[in-house]
Amino acid sequence: MTDWPQRQAALLDALAASRALPPEWRSTFEAVPRHQFIPREIWKQEATCVPVTAEAAWWDLAYSDEPIVTQLDDGRGDGPGVATSSGSKPSLVARMLGALGIAEGHRVLEIGTGTGWNAALLSARLGSENVTTVEVDERLAAQAEKAIREAGYGPRVVHGDGALGWAPGAPYERLIATCSVRRVPPAWIEQTAPGGVIVFPLALDFWSGALLRLDVTQGMAQGRAVGDAQFMPMRSHRPATDTPVDGSTGRRMPGTAVPDTVASLGFALYAGARLPGVAMTDGRHEGTYQIWLWDREGSAATVTDQEVWQYGPRSLWEEVIEAHAAYVSEGSPSADEFGLTVDGAGQRVWLRSPEARVHH
Template sequence: MTAVEPDPGSATALRLHLADVLTMSGDLRTTPWRSAVETVPREVFIPGFFERVDGPRETMWRPVTPELVGAEERLELTYTDETWVTQLNQGITAFDTDVPIPGVPTSSSTLPGLVVRMLEELQVEDGNRVLEIGTGTGYSTGLLSARLGSELVTSVEVDRRVADHAVRSLSAAGYAPVLVADDGLLGHQPGAPYDRVIATCAVRHIPSAWLAQSRPGGLILTTMLGWLGASSGLVRLEVIGNGSAEGTFLGGTDSFMPARPHAAPKLDDSVYSWIEEVGTTDRRTVVGPEILDPWDGWTSLFIAQLAIPDAQLLTYGIDDGPVLDHIVDTSQQSVAIPYRTPDESAAVRRAGPVDLWKPVERAITEWRAAGSPALDQFRISVSPDSQTVWFGDPAGPLSWKLRTSA
């Protein structure tokens, strides 16, 4: 197929339509950001991407490039409010294949609605200096540059190949912010102090560099990550100074790829053998497996991962048996498998030296006793010595210290 470039007139119309869609959804709320959405050409930032295809055995990723997909279809996809994966396995792009392939997404262009909602929640003002963590394709960097001016925007991307692509795309769109290929968890000291810090990756805790490089009164916006698979909605903190900040969860169930140093360690196949071989004990529990279902209750899953921060979730069945959630903490060689008995009572099968389900029971019981508050009622307090997520009282039963090492 001969590559055909999109019609600029069609792209303009689609940008205007996207702005209308995001306004109706409530993500786009102010005139300056609407102007940015109407101006920045998303197609420049994602000339090729992957479309998810769910197969009978595994998820495949269909490449969408000018050589494989017609200009009109490609442009329509580009301006839908969708996240498009742009890299698999930390290196494969849509231009590296002409057929659907399996893989693990490692970079993407986040759905415009979430990007814009985050930018609105960042509460920027004219003249603010902004540090962005996770450049990705550069589209959100372009929106920031259109809103504030390139000279006030610094963006850090850990993947040099992704960063190089973003530099070219930003230049083609007419923007020239400071773009650094480095570990975003370290920020970028030469541009400090910043009025705003925004992260398009999820973290287990707030990096100290972001706090140190923000001016007192500045804002930090990010998502919090847990290894059971529940990212929070957004968290916005106001920097106090001297390594301290106070913030609140903004609600929602938005999810970002983890900052690579904060990602859960990969579990190899040996973990399955270990789980099947270790001796087990069954007992009744007051907390059933439904609290791990994000569709049943996102807040309960988030609380569970606060209670057991080093545990991971594996879901599978053995010998044609039922598919069950396995809570695994390899550092403690322990596993918990909550399930429902034939009479619908809640039970848990545990193995290893540590009862992983006990802290979950305690946390969920306290949460329910407090009226099952939603995540947007929780707060986060940061000091040089610790970081705490809490409801009601930072020293109360509904409070958890975050792991402050990756």
Template sequence: MTENWRQRHTALLGALAASGELPHAWRSAFAAVPRHRFIPGDIWEQRSTCVPVTTGAAWWDLVYRDVPIVTQLDDGQSAGPGIATSSNSMPTMVARMLTALEVADGQRVLEIGTGSGWNAALLAARLGSQNVTTVEVDPVLAEKAAKVIKDAGYSPDVVWGDGARGWESGAPYDRIIATCSVRRVPCAWVRQTKPGGRILAPLAGDFWSGTLVRLDVGGDGVASGRFVGGARFMPMRSERPRSDAPVDSGTGRRGSTGGLPAETMAHLGFALYAGAKLPGVVMADGTPDGSYQMWLHDRNGSAATVTQGEVWQYGPRQLWDEATAVHKAYVNDGSPDSGDFGLTVSPGGQRLWLRSPDAPLD
């Protein structure tokens, strides 16, 4: 199958370009850095569980599909529960984020989360290896990535460390890009970015699973900017969710949605709004049996499940009722889209705002 990679690679680039996700400025870098060189032999496809893909034809089919690929389970430990802990992002998302970073020749970039090394190699192909630093918290992944990047002909600075701290010895940077989600943008990233520079990171909250935020850094040590679309990434290792309190099923109370489709709660604009108004409430959704379902819980023993117009609420709080009340306020506020929201990061903390940095959502 190896003789077919060029055809597969060309087809993937053509699809990315046709979709508008791969602009001309990045086309040569993607052409020079084929994805398969950064994918290990043992990989998994993320479905309801992680399904191993190791055979020749299936491996090549997965590598050149526009999907994320799980490249590590259980932090590399054997006999674990099979939880994905590192992945190679879907090519559309890689291209979208690199485009949103808006790099220019000669600029220096810090990448948080080396992973397989593909993103770092793309940056090196575009900007020159001397202008790229990438930091990885897993020493085994860092070592493997450094090797495959070198084998591909690039030599960015691949370092082992906690990405939450950035990489001080290489600062300042013109751009910082994260390939893992964070709940709060570290102030270290702001300090290590030049005034006029940019930070691009997937931000994750409780009510919403992820969205990209693009921050411009001012000379006053404050970074501010808007959200630029959804983006689901694995969390930074230091920010993995803690265990939740158990829910007492004996407290179940049956009700209805009151005519409000549960799907409206999953709209990214509302999810951002609700994340500010319902701190600590977690939302998840999916179609495990073919029909849409939503789950809410507060990590302290309250929960709600919604399926085909039927609601069950558990524990001391009426989470569905609280969520519908916030949705009413959201509609009264003009039903803002995700691009109407923004974030400001300063030494004093992080603040989510709606339409203007002067209008924080508390």
């Protein structure tokens, strides 16, 4: 494909126009073409993961602002076809790198090498000697390292558990994670220098999606949500297997108009702290908007404006409605009004001020 420079320029122009791509990163993105890090075997995430086989479709996806699935079922050939690794949307890559606030001489630890594009971008900006990237999947780590080397960069690529960081290279001035976590691993704070910054996606049970930027002081990290970010969970932070729901316990209630803010990122952060262990997703089923709730211990609920069904010992929809009423009484705060403190006492979500913890 000979027109990739034009495709790249068009994509970067769009990212700049949307303010996703900070001006100081433009030349770095120009120097590190995305397609060099996309393997030939990829999938497009739709209702299921659809293989991308035609060359034209491969190039279209490589220079679109879309994620690209690069692995199914942890690399096994006999799984159900669940995406387990991907190349992130370029706009999200740019926003996260911008949120890091890096400067010359900073040492950066990346958790989740994936395709290697992010590590190559960091290497181009900071110098390869200042970049360490950790990948839990040995095959992905080797594949990414090959792509990074062929692009002309040489960061340290480590095959290991990202929850442990990489102590031999510590301390780091910046840490960025491209996989979501339920709790900030202590090693991340221990290995980040005081005054440093951690940027990562937080995945509470009540649907994941918040990007956080934490400032690190001695033994503590604290900061706010700075946007949304949908990422696959770090393998050691994947949810536990759900307990089957007993369909004979079903209880029908009249339908209800679902408030728009139930599916907002602000309420996700609030409900994630108020209702730990309760998971939610939403979407359309047979043309009807629906919410699904479950607690992984045998309770569940399905909600539409026609009817509500609840199962198991808990009445999850009523718990969500109660939490939503409390959220509305707080002024229906947006995501950027929430923050997180992580220290020796644990991890706490707060609203507007670190002293105003959101309790369950």
